[in-house]
Amino acid sequence: MQIPRAVGLALWLLLLSALPAAASGLAFIINSGGASISLVDMSSLKEMGRIPLLREPHHCALSPDGKSLLVGDTVGNEMLFFDPLTAALQKRMPVPDPYQLGFSPNGKFLVVNGLARNQVDVYNAASMQLLKRFPIASMPSHLDYAPDSSRVFVSLQGSDSMVAIDLNRLTVAWTAKVGKTPAGVLWHNGKVLVADMGTDYVAVVDPADGHVTERIHTGKGAHNLFVSPDHKVIWVNNRVGGTTTSLDASTLAPIRSYAIAGGPDDIAFAPDGKLWITRRFAEKVAVLDPKTGEYETVDVGRSPHGLFLSPKGIAAASVAAR
Amino acid sequence: MGDAFDLAAGWLQEHLLLPLLYLLGLMQWEDVSYGWALFAVYGAVQVAITFAVCMPLERWRPVERWPDTRAVTVDVLYTVISRVGVLPLFTFVLFYHAQVALNGFLADHGFVPPTLERLLPFLLDQPVLTFIIYAIILDCADYWRHRLSHMFRWWWALHSLHHAQRQMTFWSDDRNHVLDDLIAALWFGAIALAIGVPPLQFPLLVLLLRFLESLSHANARVWFGTAGERLLISPRFHRAHHGLLAAGQRSCNYGAVLPWWDMLFGTADFGRDYVATGDPTGEEALASGSYFAQQWAGLRRFAAAFARAGRSPIG
Numbered sequence: 001m002q003i004p005r006a007v008g009l010a011l012w013l014l015l016l017s018a019l020p021a022a023a024s025g026l027a028f029i030i031n032s033g034g035a036s037i038s039l040v041d042m043s044s045l046k047e048m049g050r051i052p053l054l055r056e057p058h059h060c061a062l063s064p065d066g067k068s069l070l071v072g073d074t075v076g077n078e079m080l081f082f083d084p085l086t087a088a089l090q091k092r093m094p095v096p097d098p099y100q101l102g103f104s105p106n107g108k109f110l111v112v113n114g115l116a117r118n119q120v121d122v123y124n125a126a127s128m129q130l131l132k133r134f135p136i137a138s139m140p141s142h143l144d145y146a147p148d149s150s151r152v153f154v155s156l157q158g159s160d161s162m163v164a165i166d167l168n169r170l171t172v173a174w175t176a177k178v179g180k181t182p183a184g185v186l187w188h189n190g191k192v193l194v195a196d197m198g199t200d201y202v203a204v205v206d207p208a209d210g211h212v213t214e215r216i217h218t219g220k221g222a223h224n225l226f227v228s229p230d231h232k233v234i235w236v237n238n239r240v241g242g243t244t245t246s247l248d249a250s251t252l253a254p255i256r257s258y259a260i261a262g263g264p265d266d267i268a269f270a271p272d273g274k275l276w277i278t279r280r281f282a283e284k285v286a287v288l289d290p291k292t293g294e295y296e297t298v299d300v301g302r303s304p305h306g307l308f309l310s311p312k313g314i315a316a317a318s319v320a321a322r
Numbered sequence: 323m324g325d326a327f328d329l330a331a332g333w334l335q336e337h338l339l340l341p342l343l344y345l346l347g348l349m350q351w352e353d354v355s356y357g358w359a360l361f362a363v364y365g366a367v368q369v370a371i372t373f374a375v376c377m378p379l380e381r382w383r384p385v386e387r388w389p390d391t392r393a394v395t396v397d398v399l400y401t402v403i404s405r406v407g408v409l410p411l412f413t414f415v416l417f418y419h420a421q422v423a424l425n426g427f428l429a430d431h432g433f434v435p436p437t438l439e440r441l442l443p444f445l446l447d448q449p450v451l452t453f454i455i456y457a458i459i460l461d462c463a464d465y466w467r468h469r470l471s472h473m474f475r476w477w478w479a480l481h482s483l484h485h486a487q488r489q490m491t492f493w494s495d496d497r498n499h500v501l502d503d504l505i506a507a508l509w510f511g512a513i514a515l516a517i518g519v520p521p522l523q524f525p526l527l528v529l530l531l532r533f534l535e536s537l538s539h540a541n542a543r544v545w546f547g548t549a550g551e552r553l554l555i556s557p558r559f560h561r562a563h564h565g566l567l568a569a570g571q572r573s574c575n576y577g578a579v580l581p582w583w584d585m586l587f588g589t590a591d592f593g594r595d596y597v598a599t600g601d602p603t604g605e606e607a608l609a610s611g612s613y614f615a616q617q618w619a620g621l622r623r624f625a626a627a628f629a630r631a632g633r634s635p636i637g
Contacts, residue, residue, distance in 0.1 A: 033328075033360070052446055141349060158350045181349040198349040218447070223346055240344045242336070263336055271453065276545055281332030281356070283325065302328050303356070 024211065025266075026087065026313030027276060029285055030071060031301030032058045037071065038300040041085055042270065042309065045287060045298045054078055057267075059100045059306035064107030064125060069308055072098025074116060085313045093128065096121075098278050100142050104149040109167055120163070122155055122170060132170045136163055141193035142224070143184040144192070146248040147209060153192050153207065162194060162210055174188070176210025184224030188234065188249065195222040195236060202236055206237045211229040216296045226267045233290075235275065237264035244277060246290065258293050260286050270311045278304040327367055331359040365405035368529050374535040376492035383543040385561070385596045388489050393610050397493035400613070405532070406504070435516065446541035453527050454515070458580065463513045465583035467506060468576045475630065477505070478570055479623035483616055484607035485569050488600035490561070492540040499620040534579050539564075543596060551592055553580050558596060565597035569604070 026042040037051040054076030061070050062084060069084040081090040097114035098156050103125055104111070110123040120134040138158030145152050151173060152165050160180050180198025186286025187193075192205040192212070202222055204214035221240025227249060228235065234247040237260070238321040244264055246255040267275050275288040277295075280303050288295040335528045339355040420573075428435075438452055439445045471481040480502040487494050498506075503518040537544075538560035545551055547559040555577050562568060563575040577584050584590035600609065607619040 033356075037487065052449055054437060054446075077435075180347060197352075198344070221340065240340050240349075247423055261336070262332065263340070281336045283328060283332070 006307050015286075016190075024087075025271075025309060025311035026248075027298075027307040028060065028069065028071075028073030028082070028084075028087065029278065029286075029298075029300045029304050030057045030060060031033070031303060032056055032274065032280075032305040036072075037087075038304070040300070042300050042311070045296055047298065047300060050301060051082075051089075051267060053080065055149030060148055060308050061101045061103055062112070062308065064103050071311075072101050072112065074099045074114075079112075080149075084310045087313070094102065096256065100140075102145070103147050104147040104152070105147055108149060109152070111154070111165075113154060115139050115157070115218070118158075119164065119294075120152075122152075122167065130207065132296065134163075134165060135277065136172075136175075138218040141183050142185045144187045151169075153185050153187070153194075153205075153289055155185050155194055155198050157181050157183060157197070159200075162192070162205060163321060166209060168195075174210045176224075178205055178212055179209055179215075180200065181220075184226075184237075185224045186227060186234070188227060191233070193225055197221050197223045197224050197239060200238070200246075200282060202252075205296070208303065214252075216247065216254070218244045218247070218254065224265060224267070226269075229269050234289065235267055237267065237277065239265070239280075244275075244288065256290075256293075258288060258290075258295075262286075265304075266306050268307045269307055271311050276309060277305055277306055280305065288319070324520065327363050331356070331363040331436070334359040334363065358557065361407050364529055367497040368532050368536075369401060369405055371529070372492055372533055375533070376537055376540045376542070378525065379537075379544060380540055384541055385541050386598075391489060393487065393489045394491050394493060396611075396613055396616070397487065397491065397497045400498070401493050403476045404498070435514075438517070450527070459517060460510070460513065461578055461580050463581055463593070464578045465529050465576050465587075467509045467530070467621065468578070469587075469589070470519060471505075472576070473573055476624055476627040477502075480505075480620050480626040482569070482601050482604045482623070483601075483608050483620045485564060485601040486604045486616075487564075488598070488609055490539055490541060490564055490599040491537045494539045495536045499617060499624075501621070530580055539579075552581055552585065555579055560595035561596055561599065562591050562598040564603055565594060566600055567597070568594075569601040579619060 005094060011288060019245045025042040027042050028039060029038040031038060035053050035055055038047050039049045041048050054073050056075040057071050057073040059072055060256040063070060066082040068090055071080045071082065076097050077094060077210060079095040079198060081091045083090055097117040098112045099115040100113040102111055110126055111126040112121045118137050120136050120140050122131045124131055135204060136156065139156060140271050141157040143152055143154045148245050150168055152167060153165050158165060160177055161175050162178045162182060164174045166173045177198030180192050181196060182194045184195040184196045186194060194203050194205055196203055198218045200222060201215040201217045203212045203224060205250030206213055218236040219241035221238050223237050223239040225234055226237045232247050232249050238243045238245060242261045244258045244260045248255055260277055262279030262284060265278045265280050267277050275290060277288060279286055279288045283300060283302055285298040285300055287298065300309060335356045340352060343349050343351055343355060345407055393405060427499045438455055471477045473559055480499040484497050534553055538555045538557055540557045544555050545556045546554060551559055559581060565575055568574055574589050575584050581590055605619055607615045611619060
């Protein structure tokens with residue numbers, strides 16, 4: 001029996017969509033110690049070029065309209081806007097100490113943590129106008145929002161605390177002790193999770209008042225945490241232990257631990273299901289296959305920290321040639 | 323080459339410093355500790371390269387030969403403390419919060435340190451050229467710091483420790499009183515604030531500059547020719563600065579890497595040929611005492627000079 005051409009094509013497309021997507025595209029790896037961005041071809045895992053920045057960039061955030069990738073250069077006191085598809089520089093803007101940054105889910109606010117200057121700045125995301133500066137001691141580090149954008153939660157690495165800022169009233173809602181040297185923050189199922197780097201656990205925090213309700217042991221120096229795109233797994237990087245731990249997102253029970261040497265820090269998820277993990281002290285990115293536990297490495301610049309994957313990105317020739 | 327040093331610093335951070343910080347409950351210092359690890363590794367490499375190049379030079383064409391070199395041993399200790407160990411750690415910890423506080427205060431009042439790259443955007447794609455320009459600016463700043471340290475009686479009381487060495491070798495570059503080092507760190511901290519200088523962005527070039535500074539102190543008959551002497555400071559040129567007749571305000575050749583500032587400001591002397599070094603006006607403890615005896619003598623002289631008077635040029 002001959003299969004009609006149209007049906008065959010439809011079957012082929014169906015088969016293709018069922019397979020994991022190949023990870024083509026462009027990866028932005030921010031080298032905080034090298035003051036640059038490594039542009040990596042996601043297919044070949046090769047660095048194609050390096051964009052020089054001013055002093056010490058750390059983190060990035062995609063604008064709500066998806067048209068700009070914002071990269072904060074802390075010591076350079078500068079925010080850089082890149083085209084996430086081509087890595088072309090769109091504009092530069094003076095911003096004091098932009099260490100960690102993130103847009104609110106409703107796209108109205110951009111919160112910028114100044115870790116070195118002990119300040120949390122709330123910007124109007126559309127106009128980039130500073131709405132309010134909160135001088136907060138000490139070392140405002142990571143952040144995440146409530147899903148309704150009513151509050152932002154910021155870990156205070158130097159004072160073992162977390163602060164919740166009411167974004168409607170632009171006031172501090174509460175400050176509470178959450179464990180030693182808190183770093184990564186993640187809103188999850190009505191709770192705030194914070195990785196306490198001075199310990200081996202992730203603290204589960206009540207967003208209403210900041211009290212710790214539970215501690216999930218993951219590994220020494222629990223530093224940063226991310227939820228998978230399907231919201232089924234939470235990934236925790238343990239800086240001192242040199243491991244990445246997966247947690248069941250519904251129960252928070254540990255599933256598996258992966259050895260990722262070299263100070264694992266930030267994670268980004270590729271369409272093929274692999275995790276891209278920056279290894280701060282190894283000048284490399286690990287591309288981890290969570291099914292096998294094996295990882296490939298990508299050579300980048302000194303102290304890679306934040307990263308962004310742009311599956312449809314192709315570096316502009318002028319950028320890639322650098 | 324830089325990658326290997328970076329990875330060594332990373333190893334130090336991952337396997338030694340992080341576990342220690344974790345144990346002591348000081349994980350908030352992890353970024354600072356990585357900075358120090360880089361500093362220490364590059365410092366150790368500086369010492370190794372300087373030793374590998376300068377030692378054969380000193381053996382091959384020495385200016386002087388000494389039967390007893392115990393005084394040089396103290397200078398080795400100064401070098402290790404200054405380039406690898408305690409001093410960078412102390413500087414990092416002490417200045418980190420001070421710089422952050424000051425930067426924050428200035429930023430709140432609308433001052434963000436200007437950078438060359440913002441003034442001249444084409445430099446963004448030219449990191450090596452940018453660094454060279456910064457290095458020239460910093461070398462000029464160091465010329466004036468050094469010249470002033472000879473002018474003020476209280477400052478000279480500290481800096482004379484550096485000049486007291488009669489057996490000057492490549493190890494003598496770091497032979498300084500800790501207060502003198504502290505003033506230098508403050509001086510460069512202020513300059514960095516003014517021009518937004520990159521701290522550890524170009525460690526290999528910093529390594530090269532520090533090597534040239536050490537080489538200029540070498541006990542070696544080395545000069546760079548008539549033209550070369552006017553481009554880079556040689557052991558011959560810098561030795562004139564350490565000469566017996568050049569201690570204190572009478573000195574010349576204050577530059578560290580480039581002789582241009584001495585030529586520009588009228589303090590260059592290209593005529594002196596491998597003179598004897600030391601400070602005949604200083605006390606013996608500064609020349610031949612132990613590390614602590616030298617530091618104590620410097621402190622005593624500093625307190626006495628400071629008590630005597632503010633700005634009084636020495637003769």
